[in-house]
Amino acid sequence: xxxxxxxxxxxxxxxxxxxxxxxxxxxxxxxxxxxxxxxxxxxxxxxxxxxxxxxxxxxxxxxxxxxxxxxxxxxxxxxxxxxxxxxxxxxxxxxxxxxxxxxxxxxxxxxxxxxxxxxxxxxxxxxxxxxxxxxxxxxxxxxxxxxxxxxxxxxxxxxxxxxxxxxxxxxxxxxxxxxxxxxxxxxxxxxxxxxxxxxxxxxxxxxxxxxxxxxxxxxxxxxxxxxxxxxxxxxxxxxxxxxxxxxxxxxxxxxxxxxxxxxxxxx
Amino acid sequence: xxxxxxxxxxxxxxxxxxxxxxxxxxxxxxxxxxxxxxxxxxxxxxxxxxxxxxxxxxxxxxxxxxxxxxxxxxxxxxxxxxxxxxxxxxxxxxxxxxxxxxxxxxxxxxxxxxxxxxxxxxxxxxxxxxxxxxxxxxxxxxxxxxxxxxxxxxxxxxxxxxxxxxxxxxxxxxxxxxxxxxxxxxxxxxxxxxxxxxxxxxxxxxxxxxxxxxxxxxxxxxxxxxxxxxxxxxxxxxxxxxxxxxxxxxxxxxxxxxxxxxxxxxxxxxxxxxxxxxxxxxxxxxxxxxxxxxxxxxxxxxxxxxxxxxxxxxxxxxxxxxxxxxxxxxxxxxxxxxxxxxxxxxxxxxxxxxxxxxxxxxxxxxxxxxxxxxxxxxxxxxxxx
Numbered sequence: 001x002x003x004x005x006x007x008x009x010x011x012x013x014x015x016x017x018x019x020x021x022x023x024x025x026x027x028x029x030x031x032x033x034x035x036x037x038x039x040x041x042x043x044x045x046x047x048x049x050x051x052x053x054x055x056x057x058x059x060x061x062x063x064x065x066x067x068x069x070x071x072x073x074x075x076x077x078x079x080x081x082x083x084x085x086x087x088x089x090x091x092x093x094x095x096x097x098x099x100x101x102x103x104x105x106x107x108x109x110x111x112x113x114x115x116x117x118x119x120x121x122x123x124x125x126x127x128x129x130x131x132x133x134x135x136x137x138x139x140x141x142x143x144x145x146x147x148x149x150x151x152x153x154x155x156x157x158x159x160x161x162x163x164x165x166x167x168x169x170x171x172x173x174x175x176x177x178x179x180x181x182x183x184x185x186x187x188x189x190x191x192x193x194x195x196x197x198x199x200x201x202x203x204x205x206x207x208x209x210x211x212x213x214x215x216x217x218x219x220x221x222x223x224x225x226x227x228x229x230x231x232x233x234x235x236x237x238x239x240x241x242x243x244x245x246x247x248x249x250x251x252x253x254x255x256x257x258x259x260x261x262x263x264x265x266x267x
Numbered sequence: 268x269x270x271x272x273x274x275x276x277x278x279x280x281x282x283x284x285x286x287x288x289x290x291x292x293x294x295x296x297x298x299x300x301x302x303x304x305x306x307x308x309x310x311x312x313x314x315x316x317x318x319x320x321x322x323x324x325x326x327x328x329x330x331x332x333x334x335x336x337x338x339x340x341x342x343x344x345x346x347x348x349x350x351x352x353x354x355x356x357x358x359x360x361x362x363x364x365x366x367x368x369x370x371x372x373x374x375x376x377x378x379x380x381x382x383x384x385x386x387x388x389x390x391x392x393x394x395x396x397x398x399x400x401x402x403x404x405x406x407x408x409x410x411x412x413x414x415x416x417x418x419x420x421x422x423x424x425x426x427x428x429x430x431x432x433x434x435x436x437x438x439x440x441x442x443x444x445x446x447x448x449x450x451x452x453x454x455x456x457x458x459x460x461x462x463x464x465x466x467x468x469x470x471x472x473x474x475x476x477x478x479x480x481x482x483x484x485x486x487x488x489x490x491x492x493x494x495x496x497x498x499x500x501x502x503x504x505x506x507x508x509x510x511x512x513x514x515x516x517x518x519x520x521x522x523x524x525x526x527x528x529x530x531x532x533x534x535x536x537x538x539x540x541x542x543x544x545x546x547x548x549x550x551x552x553x554x555x556x557x558x559x560x561x562x563x564x565x566x567x568x569x570x571x572x573x574x575x576x577x578x579x580x581x582x583x584x585x586x587x588x589x590x591x592x593x594x595x596x597x598x599x600x601x602x603x604x605x606x607x608x609x610x611x612x613x614x615x616x617x618x619x620x621x622x623x624x625x626x627x628x629x630x631x632x633x634x635x636x637x638x639x640x641x642x643x644x645x646x647x648x649x650x651x652x
């Protein structure tokens with residue numbers, strides 16, 4: 001069994017990343033299709049660089065993702081704090097279920113629901129509607145990431161802070177929020193990836209020429225995939241890889257700074 | 268007891284959680300600069316009293332006074348009282364310095380003053396030089412010291428300690444008991460210490476409140492409570508003890524296990540049914556013919572500084588005896604004790620009535636009565652010869 005472990009893991013990761021690697025490989029194709037490699041070239045990258053519409057969409061997608069996850073993190077954290085303070089079991093259960101329903105219901109339903117809402121309110125579809133719907137579907141994610149941290153927190157910490165003279169806002173700012181920060185950060189990043197990923201909801205509520213990357217790639221793919229998309233995907237893939245690595249190193253450095261003695265002992 | 272103005276006073280304080288009465292009519296008064304202990308089993312209401320003092324809970328009825336002012340509605344953060352929690356409850360996101368500086372910073376003291384204060388407090392708990400340590404790097408004992416320093420850095424008039432030593436091992440607990448006592452004397456502030464450990468309470472306190480079932484059963488100095496327990500609960504809870512039913516035939520004469528014994532208690536109705544307390548360390552083993560009671564040794568265990576012996580008399584009453592020398596299991600031996608070692612408890616006697624009765628006859632009178640009884644006996648013996 002032990003002998004099989006390494007080959008199995010290598011095989012697994014190959015299978016999982018093969019489609020992406022395939023896509024990356026053809027982004028350097030001198031030809032215009034993914035059938036047959038005609039030679040190495042950066043031609044699709046330079047095309048991408050000149051495609052100002054696509055670059056704008058990338059930037060807009062980024063803005064929507066950052067803004068929506070930031071606002072969702074604030075609202076979601078406050079929501080988690082509020083749910084945590086509810087003492088009646090039944091009410092707490094109902095609130096949590098309502099939160100989870102939003103998480104598990106299909107994107108298509110959520111998208112359709114928002115479309116109906118926005119048209120009823122006579123909001124013109126575009127940046128604002130996309131932003132609002134992204135905030136809405138990100139909030140439950142943040143709540144779900146923050147709540148466990150609150151439950152893990154020693155409730156006496158709040159009592160101790162009060163005992164030492166802290167007013168409720170000071171307890172929140174100086175004790176509760178710092179203690180649950182890892183959950184808040186995780187919630188923010190989850191919301192960010194959900195927003196960047198989202199296709200279905202955005203597809204419903206976008207309009208007036210506003211588009212996000214997922215929707216744009218979809219509409220272009222229908223007209224036959226240009227290798228420009230491969231080039232863009234490669235860049236995004238590299239960016240995600242860089243973020244993942246950065247996150248890993250930040251975590252490692254953070255932990256080392258906190259427990260210097262333990263590290264020394266391990267050495 | 269109330270000569271100086273009490274720093275803290277409870278008057279008819281009661282509290283219920285739903286149907287359960289957690290505290291029923293609590294009256295107490297604490298003087299400044301003393302070490303008080305609330306002692307009782309879990310669920311007795313002792314921690315509830317602490318929470319009422321600190322402001323975490325609010326009384327249903329009755330009044331709580333702090334330096335003569337009613338503080339029932341003063342919020343926790345405005346009370347000049349600080350708490351040391353059982354599980355330390357240090358802020359994990361701050362290092363030792365920031366934890367101790369938490370209170371002073373909230374008071375917006377100047378930075379220099381805060382630093383002096385933190386250093387002073389850490390020195391007091393013998394943790395000088397630990398300012399920059401993270402909480403996760405500290406042992407349990409060190410964490411508890413930081414928690415004590417953090418509470419004291421706020422200059423409380425009263426320090427509340429909620430079973431602060433119960434998570435520590437025996438040796439560390441002993442050390443910290445002495446430390447706490449030293450710190451309390453040095454700062455000369457009031458400590459209110461909650462524990463279920465009677466040994467800890469006897470060792471540390473100036474004054475003990477024994478609690479059970481939401482009521483103060485008895486309060487007094489450790490010696491009073493140990494030597495003169497008011498009822499079965501207190502006698503049983505404080506230390507090892509032998510309790511047998513008896514009848515108080517007349518003043519200074521009690522009947523139990525089928526015999527009459529001289530004792531030093533009085534003030535009861537003739538032939539009143541009572542409980543008799545004999546502490547294991549007051550019982551001595553002797554020859555069967557010299558013993559006031561004859562018992563058979565059933566069991567013996569070595570406790571380091573003494574032997575814990577279990578014996579049974581012919582009426583099948585069990586007797587716990589602490590002896591410095593070992594005995595032989597199965598042997599018949601005599602048990603002997605002095606009249607002063609017998610303590611009598613009446614059924615359902617209130618604390619006021621108990622104190623009043625003890626004052627009604629003084630020790631000298633008891634001694635005189637005993638002497639008379641002895642003379643009488645020797646006289647009879649002489650006549651017999």
